Amino acid sequence: MKTWKGIVGVSTAAVLLLGGCGKSDVSSKMDRDKTVTIGVTQIVEHPSLDAAYKGFQKGVKDGGVQHVDFKYKVAQGEQTNSVSIAKTFVGDKVDLIFANATPSAQHAANATKRIPIVFTSVTDPVGAKLVKSLEAPGTNVTGTTDTHPEAIPKTVEFIGKEIKAKSVGLLYNKGEQNSVVQIEKVKQELKKYNVKAVEATVAKSADVKQAAASLVGRADAFYVVTDNTVVSTLPSVISVAESKKIPLFVGELDSVKKGGFAAYGFDYYDIGYQAGKMAAKILKDGKKPSDLPVEFPKKLKLVINKKAAAAMNVKLNPKWNSIAEYID
Structure with missing residues (x-):
């Protein structure tokens, strides 16, 4: 990544x-x-x-x-x-x-x-x-x-109910099995809120910025799951999201610290x-x-980056204060 x-x-x-x-x-x-x-x-x-x-x-x-x-x-x-x-x-x-x-x-x-x-x-x-x-x-x-069982469902629910996006751009490497599994889950959840999934796939990190740019005009929000290829060049996606004022949701908390708008994640x-x-x-x-049974993450929280929100033209709703942690 x-x-x-x-x-x-x-x-x-x-x-x-x-x-x-x-x-x-x-x-x-x-x-x-x-x-x-x-x-x-x-x-x-x-x-x-x-x-x-x-x-x-x-x-x-x-x-x-x-x-x-x-x-x-x-x-x-x-x-x-x-x-x-x-x-x-x-x-x-x-x-x-x-x-x-x-x-x-x-x-x-x-x-x-x-x-x-x-x-x-x-x-x-x-x-x-x-x-x-x-x-x-x-x-x-x-x-x-x-994978926390509630991470993707809660993220999609926030996108659908709070951001009220009608379409979401999904950027990932289809050669990564972990990403394919997550994207399928995201698409299933999006259907519950009548939100359209718009996909852009990459094969290598050099493809990421162009793929992100291809989603502009077709997606109201971006959602990057824990895809190693895309996250390795996340700043290029952030630059597109900021310049075009598109909220960028990410799959883990370190990507929020780097400039993603929000994520449901864990440490x-x-x-x-x-x-x-x-x-x-x-x-x-x-x-x-x-x-020894496989273990799941034990904690899950919503974290929002205030600076990213401003850069992506997302107005912070006071009611989010009760469900989210904020970083500057």
């Missing part, structure tokens, strides 16, 4: 590498006096994903795993890099893989059926073929989803923390990923 400067490998909080740990069964308990190695694969740099990783580290420690060597690598938004990172971790026989975002989780799951994988920032774990079901994953993979740090606690159960307590 962010522009890349390079694959980053960072090792923290450890000096010992536990040889052969990755060979052990995923349900075996760790020796609490030894250092465990966690391979961290993240598809792009982005404040939300970065916050999830920080939360994950804290969750692991709070879960009782004190001696950890985090091997952190980022794929620059490139699928081939992500595949390579996953294969490297498998070759290194890490004790656990933390996959941050859907593509990273898919590539890790394709690379190993033995090493436990804990994901976060994944929209549809079942649709992505990471788990058999949310309640009983049934594989070496589990984690936390970044990615929290779902990362939840994932970290799950990883600790696997590493410390010998739990199997297959037996």
